[in-house]
Structures are given as C-alpha cells and as structure tokens.
Amino acid sequence: xxxxxxxxxxxxxxxxxxxxxxxxxxxxxxxxxxxxxxxxxxxxxxxxxxxxxxxxxxxxxxxxxxxxxxxxxxxxxxxxxxxxxxxxxxxxxxxxxxxxxxxxxxxxxxxxxxxxxxxxxxxxxxxxxxxxxxxxxxxxxxxxxxxxxxx
Numbered sequence: 001x002x003x004x005x006x007x008x009x010x011x012x013x014x015x016x017x018x019x020x021x022x023x024x025x026x027x028x029x030x031x032x033x034x035x036x037x038x039x040x041x042x043x044x045x046x047x048x049x050x051x052x053x054x055x056x057x058x059x060x061x062x063x064x065x066x067x068x069x070x071x072x073x074x075x076x077x078x079x080x081x082x083x084x085x086x087x088x089x090x091x092x093x094x095x096x097x098x099x100x101x102x103x104x105x106x107x108x109x110x111x112x113x114x115x116x117x118x119x120x121x122x123x124x125x126x127x128x129x130x131x132x133x134x135x136x137x138x139x140x141x142x143x144x145x146x147x148x149x150x151x
Contacts, residue, residue, distance in 0.1 A: 010112070017099035017146070019073040021087045025061040028074055028093070032063070036072045039063035043078070050122040051082055058082050071099075083120045083133050083144065097133060097144040105130045105149035120144065 022028035029039060046058040059079035065072040075096065077084035087096050102108045109119055109132055116137030124130040129150045136143045 012100040015098045017071040021096045025076040037067040099146040
C-alpha cells in the first residue's frame with residue numbers, strides 16, 4: 001500500500017472533480033440534484049478518442065454541478081466502447097473517477113506510465129486542451145483518475 005509521501009510525489013495537487021457513471025440521465029438527475037443541487041445537462045460527441053490504444057468515436061450525456069469547490073459530473077455513455085460503458089457493465093452505476101488539473105499532460109502521462117499507471121482513454125481538443133483517464137496500479141488501489149490540461 002502506498003504511503004502519503006508516494007501520493008504527494010505524483011504532483012497531482014487536489015481533486016477538482018468527482019464523476020459518477022449513470023445508466024439513464026433522466027432518471028439519475030433527480031437523485032443527484034437532491035444531494036448536490038442543480039445540474040447543467042448536455043450531450044457530447046467525442047470523435048477520434050483513443051481508448052485502450054485504438055481510435056474510436058464516442059457519444060455521451062453529461063451533467064455538471066459547480067455549486068461547491070469540487071465539481072460533480074454525471075456521465076451516461078450513449079455510443080461506443082469506453083471506460084464509461086465498461087464501468088456500467090462491470091460495476092453498474094456509481095463513482096467512476098476523480099479529476100486532477102495538470103500542465104503538460106503528455107509528459108505527465110509518460111511519467112505516470114513509468115510508475116505503472118495505465119492510460120485507458122485520451123482525447124486532445126487542440127494545442128491547449130486534453131484529458132485522459134488512467135487506471136492506478138494495484139499499490140494505489142483499483143481506481144481511475146482523470147487528468148485535465150486546460151488553461
């Protein structure tokens with residue numbers, strides 16, 4: 001098991017988002033709004049994502065609540081094989097990942113890859129914006145983290 005110093009050595013800072021996977025956004029929203037307050041819902045197409053090394057097009061419904069210092073995100077997979085649909089198949093609805101903001105995401109992915117983190121999904125939206133999901137090595141527990149690079 002990792003000690004706190006090892007976690008601090010990753011240089012990820014503080015958690016800025018907690019994300020949940022839901023099966024049906026319309027049914028989920030009332031439950032999560034009762035806990036966290038109002039959400040803004042949108043539909044997203046993510047063309048040319050890299051999922052487990054292969055290029056794929058994905059679609060999702062997303063709901064975001066920014067009423068506290070930590071953003072709450074709900075994700076409903078709509079189209080494509082993704083870490084979101086995998087989560088629903090294996091675990092059902094629930095906590096999926098926590099997000100950290102980084103600078104230089106590609107270098108951070110290489111660094112974390114060298115420490116046993118597996119990149120599950122990667123998407124770049126231009127020179128300044130990208131995100132990735134990583135599965136932590138066993139020593140950190142079986143968790144998924146998201147890295148976001150955005151000015």
